[in-house]
Amino acid sequence: MGRPLNLWSSEPLASRPPLGGDRDADVVIVGAGYTGLWTAYYLAKADPTLRIVVLEKETVGFGASGRNGGWCSALFPASARKLAALPGSSRSAAIEMHRAMQASVNEVGLVAAAEGIDCDYHKGGTIVLARSAAQLARARAEVAEAHEWGPGDLRFLSRSEVETDVRATKVLGATFTPHCAVIHPGKLVRGLAAVVERRGVTIHESTPVSSVEVGRAITPYGVVRAEVVVRATEGFTPGRAVAPVYSLVVATEPLSDATWDRIGLADRPSFSDHRHLIIYGQRTADGRLVFGGRGAPYHFRSRVRPSYDEEPRVFAKLQATLRDLFALDDVRFTHAWGGALGVPRDWCASVGLANGLAWAGGYVGDGVSTTNLAGRTLTDLILRRDTALTRLPWVGHQSRNWEPEPFRWLGINAGLRAMTLADAEERLTRHNSQIARLMGPLLGS
Structure with missing residues:
Protein backbone atom coordinates (compact mmCIF):
# COMPACT_ATOMS: atom_id res chain seq x y z
CA MET A 1 0.00 0.00 0.00
CA GLY A 2 2.98 2.33 0.51
CA ARG A 3 2.91 5.29 2.84
CA PRO A 4 -0.51 6.07 4.34
CA LEU A 5 -2.32 8.75 2.33
CA ASN A 6 -4.45 11.15 4.39
CA LEU A 7 -7.45 12.55 2.51
CA TRP A 8 -7.51 15.64 4.72
CA SER A 9 -3.89 16.70 4.08
CA SER A 10 -3.96 16.83 0.29
CA GLU A 11 -3.72 20.63 0.19
CA PRO A 12 -0.35 22.43 0.39
CA LEU A 13 0.65 23.42 3.92
CA ALA A 14 1.72 26.90 4.99
CA SER A 15 5.31 26.91 6.23
CA ARG A 16 6.00 28.66 9.52
CA PRO A 17 9.52 29.23 10.89
CA PRO A 18 10.73 27.66 14.13
CA LEU A 19 11.32 29.71 17.24
CA GLY A 20 14.29 32.01 16.69
CA GLY A 21 15.49 32.48 20.26
CA ASP A 22 14.30 33.41 23.72
CA ARG A 23 11.20 35.55 23.98
CA ASP A 24 8.55 36.73 26.42
CA ALA A 25 4.81 36.26 26.07
CA ASP A 26 1.67 36.43 28.17
CA VAL A 27 0.53 32.93 27.19
CA VAL A 28 2.54 30.18 25.52
CA ILE A 29 0.65 27.22 24.12
CA VAL A 30 2.37 23.91 23.39
CA GLY A 31 0.62 22.16 20.50
CA ALA A 32 -0.96 23.58 17.32
CA GLY A 33 -3.93 21.25 17.07
CA TYR A 34 -7.53 22.10 17.81
CA THR A 35 -7.02 22.53 21.57
CA GLY A 36 -4.14 24.96 21.20
CA LEU A 37 -5.66 26.90 18.32
CA TRP A 38 -9.14 27.23 19.85
CA THR A 39 -7.51 28.49 23.05
CA ALA A 40 -5.44 31.00 21.09
CA TYR A 41 -8.51 32.10 19.14
CA TYR A 42 -10.74 32.82 22.13
CA LEU A 43 -7.92 34.45 24.12
CA ALA A 44 -6.99 36.74 21.22
CA LYS A 45 -10.62 37.58 20.65
CA ALA A 46 -11.22 38.35 24.34
CA ASP A 47 -8.06 40.45 24.74
CA PRO A 48 -6.27 41.52 21.54
CA THR A 49 -3.39 42.95 23.60
CA LEU A 50 -2.28 39.52 24.83
CA ARG A 51 1.04 38.24 23.50
CA ILE A 52 0.23 34.64 22.54
CA VAL A 53 2.80 32.18 21.17
CA VAL A 54 1.98 28.67 19.91
CA LEU A 55 4.80 26.11 19.67
CA GLU A 56 4.39 23.04 17.47
CA LYS A 57 6.87 20.19 17.08
CA GLU A 58 5.67 19.28 13.58
CA THR A 59 3.14 21.31 11.57
CA VAL A 60 -0.28 22.75 12.32
CA GLY A 61 -2.81 19.92 12.70
CA PHE A 62 -0.16 17.19 12.51
CA GLY A 63 -1.82 15.06 15.20
CA ALA A 64 -5.41 13.95 15.66
CA SER A 65 -6.75 17.37 14.60
CA GLY A 66 -5.70 16.66 11.02
CA ARG A 67 -6.35 12.91 11.00
CA ASN A 68 -9.75 12.29 12.60
CA GLY A 69 -12.93 11.03 10.96
CA GLY A 70 -14.59 14.43 10.79
CA TRP A 71 -17.27 14.02 13.47
CA CYS A 72 -18.03 17.24 15.34
CA SER A 73 -20.34 15.67 17.90
CA ALA A 74 -21.78 16.23 21.37
CA LEU A 75 -20.24 12.95 22.53
CA PHE A 76 -18.13 13.11 25.69
CA PRO A 77 -15.95 10.12 26.61
CA ALA A 78 -17.33 9.82 30.15
CA SER A 79 -21.01 9.08 30.73
CA ALA A 80 -23.32 11.48 32.53
CA ARG A 81 -23.49 9.01 35.39
CA LYS A 82 -19.68 9.04 35.73
CA LEU A 83 -19.54 12.85 35.50
CA ALA A 84 -22.16 13.17 38.23
CA ALA A 85 -20.04 10.96 40.50
CA LEU A 86 -16.88 13.09 40.20
CA PRO A 87 -15.82 14.93 43.37
CA GLY A 88 -17.82 18.13 43.73
CA SER A 89 -20.11 17.22 40.84
CA SER A 90 -23.82 16.43 40.73
CA ARG A 91 -26.59 15.25 38.47
CA SER A 92 -27.36 18.83 37.39
CA ALA A 93 -23.67 19.48 36.65
CA ALA A 94 -23.50 16.38 34.45
CA ILE A 95 -26.58 17.54 32.55
CA GLU A 96 -25.01 20.99 32.08
CA MET A 97 -21.92 19.29 30.64
CA HIS A 98 -24.15 17.50 28.14
CA ARG A 99 -25.75 20.80 27.13
CA ALA A 100 -22.36 22.51 26.85
CA MET A 101 -21.22 19.79 24.46
CA GLN A 102 -24.33 20.29 22.32
CA ALA A 103 -23.67 24.03 22.22
CA SER A 104 -20.06 23.38 21.18
CA VAL A 105 -21.20 21.58 18.03
CA ASN A 106 -23.08 24.71 17.01
CA GLU A 107 -20.24 27.00 18.10
CA VAL A 108 -17.78 25.34 15.70
CA GLY A 109 -20.16 25.99 12.82
CA LEU A 110 -20.82 29.57 13.89
CA VAL A 111 -17.11 30.40 14.13
CA ALA A 112 -16.35 28.74 10.80
CA ALA A 113 -19.06 30.84 9.13
CA ALA A 114 -18.09 34.08 10.89
CA GLU A 115 -14.37 33.69 10.15
CA GLY A 116 -14.74 32.41 6.59
CA ILE A 117 -13.34 28.93 7.29
CA ASP A 118 -14.67 26.68 4.54
CA CYS A 119 -14.47 23.32 6.34
CA ASP A 120 -17.51 21.62 4.76
CA TYR A 121 -19.45 21.93 8.03
CA HIS A 122 -22.86 20.29 7.82
CA LYS A 123 -25.06 19.38 10.77
CA HIS A 179 -26.25 16.97 17.76
CA CYS A 180 -23.45 16.17 15.33
CA ALA A 181 -21.96 17.84 12.28
CA VAL A 182 -19.49 16.48 9.76
CA ILE A 183 -16.47 18.52 8.73
CA HIS A 184 -13.26 18.40 6.73
CA PRO A 185 -10.78 18.32 9.65
CA GLY A 186 -7.80 19.53 7.66
CA LYS A 187 -9.62 22.58 6.34
CA LEU A 188 -10.81 23.44 9.86
CA VAL A 189 -7.41 23.24 11.55
CA ARG A 190 -5.57 25.07 8.77
CA GLY A 191 -8.29 27.72 8.56
CA LEU A 192 -8.24 28.21 12.32
CA ALA A 193 -4.45 28.67 12.28
CA ALA A 194 -4.76 31.37 9.61
CA VAL A 195 -7.47 33.14 11.61
CA VAL A 196 -5.46 33.26 14.85
CA GLU A 197 -2.43 34.58 12.99
CA ARG A 198 -4.60 37.38 11.57
CA ARG A 199 -5.54 38.15 15.18
CA GLY A 200 -1.87 38.58 16.13
CA VAL A 201 -0.99 35.11 17.45
CA THR A 202 2.48 33.79 16.57
CA ILE A 203 2.81 30.12 15.56
CA HIS A 204 6.21 28.45 15.42
CA GLU A 205 6.36 25.06 13.67
CA SER A 206 9.24 22.56 13.77
CA THR A 207 9.78 23.58 17.39
CA PRO A 208 9.77 20.65 19.82
CA VAL A 209 9.24 21.52 23.48
CA SER A 210 11.53 19.53 25.74
CA SER A 211 10.08 20.76 29.02
CA VAL A 212 6.96 22.55 30.25
CA GLU A 213 7.59 24.34 33.55
CA VAL A 214 5.97 27.04 35.63
CA GLY A 215 6.54 30.26 33.71
CA ARG A 216 8.28 28.83 30.66
CA ALA A 217 8.39 26.37 27.76
CA ILE A 218 11.88 25.16 26.88
CA THR A 219 12.87 24.29 23.29
CA PRO A 220 16.21 23.62 21.53
CA TYR A 221 15.89 27.04 19.90
CA GLY A 222 15.13 29.12 22.95
CA VAL A 223 12.89 29.59 25.97
CA VAL A 224 9.47 31.22 25.84
CA ARG A 225 8.67 32.83 29.18
CA ALA A 226 5.01 33.44 30.00
CA GLU A 227 2.68 33.87 32.96
CA VAL A 228 0.59 30.95 31.67
CA VAL A 229 1.84 27.82 29.90
CA VAL A 230 -0.81 25.66 28.20
CA ARG A 231 -0.18 21.99 27.48
CA ALA A 232 -2.29 21.07 24.45
CA THR A 233 -0.47 17.93 23.37
CA GLU A 234 -3.28 15.29 23.68
CA GLY A 235 -1.97 11.88 22.45
CA PHE A 236 1.61 13.21 22.38
CA THR A 237 1.62 14.06 26.09
CA PRO A 238 4.69 12.51 27.73
CA GLY A 239 4.49 10.29 30.79
CA ARG A 240 1.59 8.17 32.01
CA ALA A 241 -1.21 10.75 32.09
CA ARG A 345 -6.93 6.02 32.71
CA ASP A 346 -10.55 6.72 33.65
CA TRP A 347 -11.56 7.64 30.08
CA CYS A 348 -12.66 11.12 31.23
CA ALA A 349 -11.38 14.22 29.43
CA SER A 350 -10.29 17.16 31.57
CA VAL A 351 -9.33 20.81 31.46
CA GLY A 352 -7.75 22.97 34.12
CA LEU A 353 -5.32 25.61 35.32
CA ALA A 354 -3.12 25.44 38.42
CA ASN A 355 -0.06 27.52 39.34
CA GLY A 356 0.20 29.00 35.86
CA LEU A 357 0.15 25.59 34.12
CA ALA A 358 -2.97 24.88 32.06
CA TRP A 359 -4.00 21.68 30.31
CA ALA A 360 -6.76 20.06 28.29
CA GLY A 361 -7.06 16.66 26.66
CA GLY A 362 -7.88 13.00 27.05
CA TYR A 363 -10.73 13.21 24.54
CA VAL A 364 -10.68 9.48 23.61
CA GLY A 365 -11.54 10.33 20.01
CA ASP A 366 -14.35 12.81 20.78
CA GLY A 367 -12.17 15.88 20.44
CA VAL A 368 -13.40 17.90 17.45
CA SER A 369 -16.09 19.71 19.46
CA THR A 370 -14.66 19.07 22.93
CA THR A 371 -11.52 21.01 22.00
CA ASN A 372 -13.69 24.01 21.24
CA LEU A 373 -15.26 23.76 24.68
CA ALA A 374 -11.76 23.36 26.12
CA GLY A 375 -10.52 26.49 24.36
CA ARG A 376 -13.39 28.58 25.67
CA THR A 377 -13.01 27.15 29.16
CA LEU A 378 -9.25 27.71 29.27
CA THR A 379 -9.82 31.29 28.13
CA ASP A 380 -12.16 31.90 31.06
CA LEU A 381 -9.74 30.23 33.49
CA ILE A 382 -6.73 32.17 32.21
CA LEU A 383 -8.62 35.47 32.33
CA ARG A 384 -9.87 34.59 35.84
CA ARG A 385 -13.51 34.62 34.88
CA ASP A 386 -16.04 32.73 37.00
CA THR A 387 -18.48 31.42 34.39
CA ALA A 388 -20.80 28.50 33.75
CA LEU A 389 -17.99 26.90 31.74
CA THR A 390 -15.46 27.04 34.58
CA ARG A 391 -17.97 25.29 36.86
CA LEU A 392 -18.48 22.25 34.58
CA PRO A 393 -17.51 18.92 36.21
CA TRP A 394 -14.51 18.19 33.97
CA VAL A 395 -12.74 21.39 35.07
CA GLY A 396 -9.83 20.57 37.36
CA HIS A 397 -10.38 16.81 37.08
CA GLN A 398 -7.18 14.79 37.41
CA SER A 399 -7.24 11.23 36.09
CA ARG A 400 -4.91 8.82 37.84
CA ASN A 401 -1.88 7.66 35.88
CA TRP A 402 -1.86 4.56 33.75
CA GLU A 403 -0.08 1.53 35.17
CA PRO A 404 3.65 1.17 34.46
CA GLU A 405 4.82 -1.13 31.69
CA PRO A 406 4.38 -3.95 30.88
CA PHE A 407 0.99 -3.85 32.66
CA ARG A 408 -0.19 -0.89 30.56
CA TRP A 409 0.69 -2.67 27.30
CA LEU A 410 -0.94 -5.92 28.44
CA GLY A 411 -4.10 -4.24 29.75
CA ILE A 412 -4.83 -1.91 26.84
CA ASN A 413 -4.19 -4.51 24.17
CA ALA A 414 -6.22 -7.08 26.09
CA GLY A 415 -9.07 -4.58 26.17
CA LEU A 416 -8.89 -3.93 22.44
CA ARG A 417 -8.80 -7.65 21.72
CA ALA A 418 -11.69 -8.24 24.11
CA MET A 419 -13.95 -5.83 22.23
CA THR A 420 -13.37 -7.79 19.01
CA LEU A 421 -14.16 -11.02 20.84
CA ALA A 422 -17.24 -9.41 22.43
CA ASP A 423 -18.71 -8.64 19.01
CA ALA A 424 -18.03 -12.21 17.88
CA GLU A 425 -19.62 -13.52 21.08
CA GLU A 426 -22.79 -11.53 20.40
CA ARG A 427 -23.04 -12.83 16.85
CA LEU A 428 -22.97 -16.38 18.23
CA THR A 429 -25.12 -16.01 21.36
CA ARG A 430 -27.44 -13.16 20.30
CA HIS A 431 -27.12 -11.82 23.82
CA ASN A 432 -25.14 -8.95 25.34
CA SER A 433 -21.51 -9.90 25.69
CA GLN A 434 -20.22 -11.14 29.04
CA ILE A 435 -16.69 -10.35 27.85
CA ALA A 436 -17.63 -6.69 27.39
CA ARG A 437 -19.23 -6.59 30.83
CA LEU A 438 -16.10 -7.99 32.48
CA MET A 439 -13.76 -5.62 30.58
CA GLY A 440 -15.91 -2.55 31.23
CA PRO A 441 -13.92 -1.24 34.23
CA LEU A 442 -10.68 -1.28 32.21
CA LEU A 443 -12.30 0.55 29.30
CA GLY A 444 -13.98 3.28 31.31
CA SER A 445 -17.49 1.85 31.54
Missing part, protein backbone atom coordinates in the same frame (compact mmCIF):
# COMPACT_ATOMS: atom_id res chain seq x y z
CA GLY A 124 -26.92 16.23 9.83
CA GLY A 125 -26.85 14.43 13.19
CA THR A 126 -25.62 10.91 13.94
CA ILE A 127 -27.34 7.62 13.22
CA VAL A 128 -26.05 4.53 15.02
CA LEU A 129 -27.39 1.30 13.53
CA ALA A 130 -28.43 -1.81 15.43
CA ARG A 131 -27.61 -4.86 13.31
CA SER A 132 -28.07 -7.71 15.80
CA ALA A 133 -30.43 -8.56 18.64
CA ALA A 134 -27.82 -7.61 21.22
CA GLN A 135 -27.14 -4.29 19.49
CA LEU A 136 -30.86 -3.60 19.35
CA ALA A 137 -31.21 -4.11 23.10
CA ARG A 138 -28.21 -1.85 23.68
CA ALA A 139 -29.74 0.85 21.46
CA ARG A 140 -33.00 0.84 23.41
CA ALA A 141 -31.10 0.97 26.71
CA GLU A 142 -29.05 3.97 25.53
CA VAL A 143 -32.20 5.86 24.59
CA ALA A 144 -33.71 5.14 28.00
CA GLU A 145 -30.53 6.32 29.77
CA ALA A 146 -30.36 9.46 27.62
CA HIS A 147 -33.92 10.37 28.60
CA GLU A 148 -33.03 9.82 32.25
CA TRP A 149 -29.98 12.11 32.11
CA GLY A 150 -30.75 14.75 29.52
CA PRO A 151 -33.28 16.62 27.45
CA GLY A 152 -34.38 13.45 25.64
CA ASP A 153 -32.91 14.25 22.23
CA LEU A 154 -31.68 10.71 21.47
CA ARG A 155 -34.41 8.89 19.54
CA PHE A 156 -34.94 5.25 18.73
CA LEU A 157 -35.69 4.53 15.06
CA SER A 158 -37.49 1.48 13.78
CA ARG A 159 -36.15 -0.45 10.80
CA SER A 160 -38.60 1.29 8.46
CA GLU A 161 -37.64 4.72 9.83
CA VAL A 162 -33.96 3.96 9.27
CA GLU A 163 -34.55 2.92 5.68
CA THR A 164 -35.99 6.31 4.73
CA ASP A 165 -32.52 7.82 5.23
CA VAL A 166 -29.96 4.99 5.31
CA ARG A 167 -30.07 1.72 3.36
CA ALA A 168 -27.61 -0.50 5.18
CA THR A 169 -27.58 -4.27 5.56
CA LYS A 170 -28.97 -6.30 8.47
CA VAL A 171 -30.58 -3.26 10.12
CA LEU A 172 -33.04 -3.91 12.95
CA GLY A 173 -33.27 -0.34 14.24
CA ALA A 174 -31.07 2.60 15.20
CA THR A 175 -30.56 5.56 17.48
CA PHE A 176 -30.44 9.13 16.17
CA THR A 177 -29.29 12.41 17.67
CA PRO A 178 -29.31 15.76 15.85
CA VAL A 242 -2.65 9.54 28.79
CA ALA A 243 -2.05 6.50 26.61
CA PRO A 244 -1.75 7.07 22.85
CA VAL A 245 -4.15 4.63 21.19
CA TYR A 246 -4.26 4.47 17.41
CA SER A 247 -7.38 4.89 15.29
CA LEU A 248 -7.24 4.18 11.54
CA VAL A 249 -9.30 5.55 8.66
CA VAL A 250 -9.98 4.66 5.01
CA ALA A 251 -11.70 6.65 2.26
CA THR A 252 -13.33 5.65 -0.99
CA GLU A 253 -13.25 7.28 -4.38
CA PRO A 254 -16.14 9.70 -5.03
CA LEU A 255 -19.21 7.50 -5.48
CA SER A 256 -21.71 7.77 -8.33
CA ASP A 257 -25.14 9.35 -7.92
CA ALA A 258 -26.68 5.92 -8.48
CA THR A 259 -24.66 4.47 -5.60
CA TRP A 260 -25.69 7.32 -3.32
CA ASP A 261 -29.34 6.82 -4.29
CA ARG A 262 -28.99 3.24 -3.11
CA ILE A 263 -27.07 4.04 0.11
CA GLY A 264 -28.92 7.16 1.22
CA LEU A 265 -27.16 9.44 3.74
CA ALA A 266 -28.58 12.37 1.75
CA ASP A 267 -28.41 14.75 4.72
CA ARG A 268 -24.86 13.60 5.49
CA PRO A 269 -25.43 12.23 9.00
CA SER A 270 -22.37 10.68 10.58
CA PHE A 271 -22.94 6.96 11.04
CA SER A 272 -21.85 3.99 13.12
CA ASP A 273 -23.36 0.88 14.64
CA HIS A 274 -23.76 -0.45 18.16
CA ARG A 275 -20.86 -2.93 18.10
CA HIS A 276 -18.28 -2.80 20.88
CA LEU A 277 -15.19 -2.15 18.73
CA ILE A 278 -15.79 1.45 17.68
CA ILE A 279 -16.42 2.36 14.03
CA TYR A 280 -17.34 5.76 12.57
CA GLY A 281 -18.15 7.13 9.12
CA GLN A 282 -19.34 10.09 7.12
CA ARG A 283 -20.35 11.11 3.61
CA THR A 284 -17.98 13.87 2.57
CA ALA A 285 -18.88 17.03 0.69
CA ASP A 286 -17.20 15.63 -2.44
CA GLY A 287 -19.18 12.37 -2.33
CA ARG A 288 -16.80 9.91 -0.67
CA LEU A 289 -17.30 7.56 2.23
CA VAL A 290 -14.76 8.11 5.02
CA PHE A 291 -14.76 5.24 7.49
CA GLY A 292 -12.61 4.58 10.54
CA GLY A 293 -12.31 2.47 13.65
CA ARG A 294 -10.19 1.05 16.41
CA GLY A 295 -8.30 -2.22 16.31
CA ALA A 296 -4.70 -1.09 15.88
CA PRO A 297 -2.47 -2.11 18.80
CA TYR A 298 -1.23 0.10 21.60
CA HIS A 299 2.57 0.29 21.37
CA PHE A 300 4.87 -0.50 24.27
CA ARG A 301 5.91 2.46 26.44
CA SER A 302 3.37 4.74 24.70
CA ARG A 303 5.49 5.02 21.57
CA VAL A 304 4.13 7.18 18.75
CA ARG A 305 5.87 6.76 15.39
CA PRO A 306 4.97 7.50 11.75
CA SER A 307 5.28 3.80 10.91
CA TYR A 308 2.39 3.05 13.30
CA ASP A 309 0.01 5.07 11.09
CA GLU A 310 -0.16 2.08 8.77
CA GLU A 311 -1.71 -1.25 9.79
CA PRO A 312 -2.62 -3.15 6.59
CA ARG A 313 -4.60 -5.75 8.55
CA VAL A 314 -6.80 -3.07 10.13
CA PHE A 315 -7.17 -1.15 6.86
CA ALA A 316 -8.37 -4.35 5.17
CA LYS A 317 -10.82 -5.02 8.02
CA LEU A 318 -12.23 -1.49 7.79
CA GLN A 319 -12.69 -1.83 4.04
CA ALA A 320 -14.45 -5.19 4.48
CA THR A 321 -16.68 -3.79 7.22
CA LEU A 322 -17.76 -0.83 5.09
CA ARG A 323 -18.42 -3.08 2.09
CA ASP A 324 -20.59 -5.31 4.28
CA LEU A 325 -22.40 -2.35 5.83
CA PHE A 326 -23.63 -0.97 2.50
CA ALA A 327 -23.19 -3.97 0.17
CA LEU A 328 -20.42 -2.19 -1.74
CA ASP A 329 -18.77 -4.86 -3.84
CA ASP A 330 -17.04 -2.77 -6.49
CA VAL A 331 -16.04 0.42 -4.67
CA ARG A 332 -12.41 1.52 -4.87
CA PHE A 333 -10.52 2.83 -1.82
CA THR A 334 -8.10 5.67 -2.50
CA HIS A 335 -6.84 6.74 0.94
CA ALA A 336 -5.82 5.10 4.21
CA TRP A 337 -4.22 6.71 7.24
CA GLY A 338 -4.08 6.70 11.01
CA GLY A 339 -2.97 8.51 14.12
CA ALA A 340 -2.88 8.49 17.89
CA LEU A 341 -5.52 9.83 20.25
CA GLY A 342 -5.17 10.41 23.98
CA VAL A 343 -6.86 8.07 26.47
CA PRO A 344 -6.73 8.87 30.21
